[in-house]
Amino acid sequence: MTVSYPTAGARRRLAALEPYLYSAPALLLITVTTLVPIVIGISYAFRNVMLLDPTSGGFVGLDNFRDLMRDGSFWGALKNTVTWTVSCVAFQFFFGLILALLLNRPFPGRSIIQPIVFLPWAIPTFLIGMNWSWLFNPAIGPLPHWAYALGLMSAPDNILSDPQHALLGPIIASIWWGTPFFAITMLAALQAIPSEIYEAAEIDGAGSLERFRSITLPFLAPTMVVTVMLRTIWIANSSELIVVMTKGGPADSSQIVASYVFTQAYQGLNFGYASAIATALVVLLLIYALLLMSIRQMMLSSR
Amino acid sequence: MRGSFQTRTIKWSMHYGVLLVYVAVALFPLYWLVKVSITPDDILYKQGTDLLPSKLSFEHYATVIGKSDFLLFFRNSIIVSGITAIASTILAMASGYAFSRFAFKGKFWIVGLMLVTQMFPLVIVITPIFSIFGTLGLTNSLTGLIIIYTAFNIPFATFLMQSFFDGIPKDLEEAAMIDGATRFKAFVQIIAPLTLPGIVATAGFCFTGAWGEILFALLLNSSASASTFPVGLLLYSTRATIEYGPMMAAGVLALIPVCIFFFLIQRYLVQGLTAGAVKG
DSSP states (O other), rough: OOOOOOOHHHHHHHHHHHHHHHHHHHHHHIIIIHHHHHHHHHHHHTTTTTTOOTTOOOOOOTTHHHHHHOOHHHHHHHHHHHHHHHHHHHHHHHHHHHHHHHHHSSOHHHHHHHHHGGGGGGSSSHHHHHHHHHOOOTTTOOOHHHHHHTSSSSSSOOGGGOOOTTTHHHHHHHHHHHHHHEEEEEEHHHHHHHHHHHHHHHTTTTHHHHIIIIIIIIHHHHHHHHHHHHHHHHHHOOHHHHHHTTTTTTTTOOOOOHHHHHIIIIOOHHHHHHHHHHHHHHHOOOOOOHHHHHHHHHHTTOO | OOSOOHHHHHHHHHHHHHHHHHHHHHHHHHHHHHHHTEEETTHHTTTTTTTSEEEEEEEEHHHHHSSHHHHHHHHHHHHHHHHHHHHHHHHHHHHHHHHOOOOOOOOHEEEEHHHHHHHHHHEEEEEEEEHHHHTTOOSSHHHHHHHHHHHHHHHHHHHHHHHHHHHTTTTTHHHHHTTTOHHHHHIIIIIHHHHHHHHHHHEEEEEEEEOOOOOOHHOOOOOGGGHEEEEHHHHTTTTTSHHHHHHHHHHHHHHHHHHHHHHHHHHHHHHHHHHHHHHO
């Protein structure tokens, strides 16, 4: 870009505009492909939108939500969303924290081990889903046979086609995939703790358990809270593993709300109803976020 | 170091023992994928659960490359992910630079807006996007996917680029501007080359994200000619007669670009996050 020396005034005006010029293309794209569709999507929830029916589209008020209240699959999906989110986040957090603590101090071989244990995080979700559904498939995978040999199953069947336990499959796959993420964030937080503090504690004679409780934990706590909070929302929203592994089945038994939206849109072609489910999910997540923030506020003020 | 030699030995062998379990669990599914992909068909089911096949063959790879649509899906995926990576990185560089260097009216709201779109359940935009893209002729087209993936990648890519720009002293472009360069020129010629590792990392993240996305790809592009790799593999897996060998061979091939990128940036990953954590 060649600029032929503008006057001082023009230059100042241009300089004031500069940050907007830099961020405009990104903002424009986000507005058009995310913000506007969000608004349209919420409006669909109050309309009768059928994909293959051009006469549809009229406003129906709260009809979609009334149907939702009576939809057993939705309530099942809601229950599954809680099971799915809580077990994924809890186990990913637990295994991730242990891994971060193990990797925190230098030891011979760390530079080889670290990339290997972080690798699952880099694998595309759809491939994780397919890979694990192959592992759970008795024709081709070892897991059912191992579980049978250990007495965990009465026959080497595919857990993904068992309505009682189908959700367990995507949960296990998600734990495998998400543990490195927690480990990476917490490792980053651990390495930010100044080592002088540990040295001082060691001189004072603090044992390793005591050092963990009085130094590591307080330092990690803020990162833990933020990561868990954000991951909870993210995992509640992420339906790829379920869509790929069980499609929410058998008979909606492994459906979470997010995957229910997708299957309704993809198979049912009932966009109005799918949007009503999605809107309900948004409202529930907002309530969750508000609840968390008020709890945080209470904890801060009680100090 | 406190403790006797013996307790230290026990401690370290426990340390390595637990890590070994992590390594085994991390690698096992991938090992299985590779194992089935190189097991010849005639013993695939007979020795289905054996840890090692009694003979190896690359026939499944030949099937995938020679006799299936996977090459087409691969080509589609590379076009979509490649252009997405380039487009989102360029846009994120511009907006990340603005966030890093300027204090301007509305910045708070713009940053907040980007954060909110990160938290919003994307399923809500699935139906409107389908309707909008349908009328614009962007379904069953690679362009449609590129637009949507670029938009979804931008918030994270922007924050990433911003943190890289934050690490570069402002004096550099200010000195160039005193010498008469415009800010844009200083940005392109001085700042951008210095953030090259950050640019590569950002592009890699966007590439990986687009490479693995399946929901929008499944809904928007149903025709085989515009299918990306995940869609191709998933539809292949729901056919009446499933050939596991070629499918897993295709899966292994899909892993390669992701793994290469990951091993290039993984060291950097924790470092970058550490820098972010130190800053607060």
